[in-house]
Amino acid sequence: MAIPFNRWPDALAARYREKGYWAELPLTDILTRHADSERTAIIDGERHISYRELNAASSRMAAALQRRGLKTGDTALVQLGNHAELFITLFALLKAGVAPVNALFSHQRTELTAYAAQIAPRLLVADRAHALFRNDDFLNQLRCDYPTLATIALRGDDGEYSLQSMIDTPQENVGTRSSAPDEVAFFQLSGGSTGTPKLIPRTHNDYYYSIRRSAEICRLNEHTRFLCAIPAAHNYALSSPGSLGVFYCQGCVVLADDPSATLCFPLIEKHQVNVTALVPPAVSLWLQAVGEENGNRQLASLRLLQVGGARFPEALARRVPSEIGCQLQQVFGMAEGLVNYTALDDDDEHIFTTQGRPMCPDDEVWAADENGDPVAPGEVGLLMTRGPYTFRGYYNSPEANAKAFDADGFYCSGDLIVIDKDGYIRVVGREKDQINRGGEKIAAEEIENLLHRHEDIIHAALVSMDDELMGEKSCAFIVGRRPFRPVDIRRWLRELGVADYKLPDKVENVSELPLTHVGKPDKKRLRQLIAGRRLSTN
Numbered sequence: 443m444a445i446p447f448n449r450w451p452d453a454l455a456a457r458y459r460e461k462g463y464w465a466e467l468p469l470t471d472i473l474t475r476h477a478d479s480e481r482t483a484i485i486d487g488e489r490h491i492s493y494r495e496l497n498a499a500s501s502r503m504a505a506a507l508q509r510r511g512l513k514t515g516d517t518a519l520v521q522l523g524n525h526a527e528l529f530i531t532l533f534a535l536l537k538a539g540v541a542p543v544n545a546l547f548s549h550q551r552t553e554l555t556a557y558a559a560q561i562a563p564r565l566l567v568a569d570r571a572h573a574l575f576r577n578d579d580f581l582n583q584l585r586c587d588y589p590t591l592a593t594i595a596l597r598g599d600d601g602e603y604s605l606q607s608m609i610d611t612p613q614e615n616v617g618t619r620s621s622a623p624d625e626v627a628f629f630q631l632s633g634g635s636t637g638t639p640k641l642i643p644r645t646h647n648d649y650y651y652s653i654r655r656s657a658e659i660c661r662l663n664e665h666t667r668f669l670c671a672i673p674a675a676h677n678y679a680l681s682s683p684g685s686l687g688v689f690y691c692q693g694c695v696v697l698a699d700d701p702s703a704t705l706c707f708p709l710i711e712k713h714q715v716n717v718t719a720l721v722p723p724a725v726s727l728w729l730q731a732v733g734e735e736n737g738n739r740q741l742a743s744l745r746l747l748q749v750g751g752a753r754f755p756e757a758l759a760r761r762v763p764s765e766i767g768c769q770l771q772q773v774f775g776m777a778e779g780l781v782n783y784t785a786l787d788d789d790d791e792h793i794f795t796t797q798g799r800p801m802c803p804d805d806e807v808w809a810a811d812e813n814g815d816p817v818a819p820g821e822v823g824l825l826m827t828r829g830p831y832t833f834r835g836y837y838n839s840p841e842a843n844a845k846a847f848d849a850d851g852f853y854c855s856g857d858l859i860v861i862d863k864d865g866y867i868r869v870v871g872r873e874k875d876q877i878n879r880g881g882e883k884i885a886a887e888e889i890e891n892l893l894h895r896h897e898d899i900i901h902a903a904l905v906s907m908d909d910e911l912m913g914e915k916s917c918a919f920i921v922g923r924r925p926f927r928p929v930d931i932r933r934w935l936r937e938l939g940v941a942d943y944k945l946p947d948k949v950e951n952v953s954e955l956p957l958t959h960v961g962k963p964d965k966k967r968l969r970q971l972i973a974g975r976r977l978s979t980n
């Protein structure tokens with residue numbers, strides 16, 4: 443059975459097909475088009491995996507899953523870090539027509555449970571190296587809560603749950619059973635601004651277009667050697683053009699656990715990496731490191747540095763070409779769809795001061811005022827968009843969708859933007875209740891709900907505060923029956939099982955929260971308060 447999702451209206455779908463954006467191919471085509479190639483697709487530590495091997499391994503795993511009864515339209519919860527198994531599994535699932543949620547490796551019990559609750563997975567693929575899967579407690583709990591969960595495969599397990607044996611064991615080929623190109627291929631994760639993390643259904647047609655067009659804009663080819671040092675499952679690293687864009691062009695993906703200069707610079711030199719994608723804080727650290735001995739020489743092969751995920755200060759942007767010695771590209775994208783790029787041949791001013799232009803001629807993007815009407819040209823407004831690769835609704839979330847979309851199907855991302863006369867976008871702020879901690883998104887409401895579960899917390903509000911390296915960090919204002927130390931708050935949230943990046947960086951005890959005229963915590967006032975307090979204590 444096909445997975446239900448909000449489809450594009452017929453007239454738009456017809457236009458997207460007619461213009462060739464929707465090519466009517468499954469995402470498996472990214473790999474199968476190179477099925478016989480001996481070129482290296484993935485370098486993961488000492489392992490070099492060719493396209494032929496990647497294709498064969500994912501086919502064996504797909505067949506193993508099919509033999510265990512998984513079928514087209516089923517769903518899977520997957521949590522793998524930056525390892526070859528992430529891609530083997532992704533292609534295996536696509537071949538078997540099973541739609542995964544690819545959780546980030548930093549996610550913990552709260553996030554995984556919330557995803558499982560939404561998709562009721564039939565398959566779990568995870569890693570014994572993750573704290574949650576070191577023993578079987580969480581596994582057993584998931585099996586108990588979701589009787590549909592029939593198959594479990596774990597990286598690093600050499601017993602009954604071995605993912606490796608599923609990948610290695612020769613199988614009778616049962617043929618691929620991808621879902622149809624206009625159906626859901628997998629779910630992307632929303633950065634979120636509400637209590638529960640929302641899922642974004644992505645179809646083969648829309649996602650494949652996004653990948654092909656991104657690869658074209660970034661001029662990838664079979665000589666591309668891409669370093670993937672941010673979480674590989676994130677939409678940016680996967681599709682803008684990311685690893686899937688590199689595979690499409692038959693290039694090579696070099697995997698790294700994290701974007702630190704100490705790990706990445708030697709990898710760049712060793713594997714002659716020429717493209718990479720980073721978030722702003724990582725660029726700051728790279729800029730620091732290139733000043734040190736050898737830094738610049740190690741990066742000699744690098745031609746293109748993409749920066750996105752959060753606001754990239756202009757002063758840093760201007761330093762990239764001269765100090766890192768490569769071209770800069772700004773990327774402003776979202777897992778919901780729309781991606782904007784500065785072009786490789788844009789002039790410096792556009793590259794340094796804008797977040798680029800929508801990549802598709804049929805991306806419709808405008809800025810709205812508070813009444814939902816277009817603002818005057820050059821004025822600040824809320825980003826509204828629809829197009830051939832922008833989703834039409836969160837999975838199973840009619841209420842959230844009623845708020846996030848206007849009557850014409852335009853999605854409001856919650857970003858405040860200015861669009862110039864040539865269509866270039868500058869991101870100048872945000873209206874959604876989210877903290878962007880160096881590219882990692884925190885939905886304030888999700889953390890506030892967890893804090894409110896503490897019996898001694900009467901009221902809590904999470905707001906952003908400026909941070910030189912991260913751009914933003916988070917501050918929790920607490921009205922408690924007793925004062926809370928930061929360590930108490932962090933321990934409480936850890937016990938509930940939440941990703942580390944969501945733990946408040948600062949905790950402020952207050953006797954009450956300032957309220958807006960509708961009785962909600964006045965977050966603007968709280969942000970001013972924390973900015974003022976930090977100034978006076980510096």
Ligand code: J2J
Pocket residue numbers: 631632633677678679681682749750751752753754772773774775776777778781797855857869872878881883
């Ligand atoms: C300012 N804010 C930005 C930028 C994203 C490519 C690149 C990034 C993402 C991503 C992605 C920004 N300047 N350059 O999916 O394919 C903020 C905005 C946006 C939100 C989306 C891709 N680039 N942002 O970051 O779904 O607020 O996707 O709405 O994680 O990140 O977050 P996410």
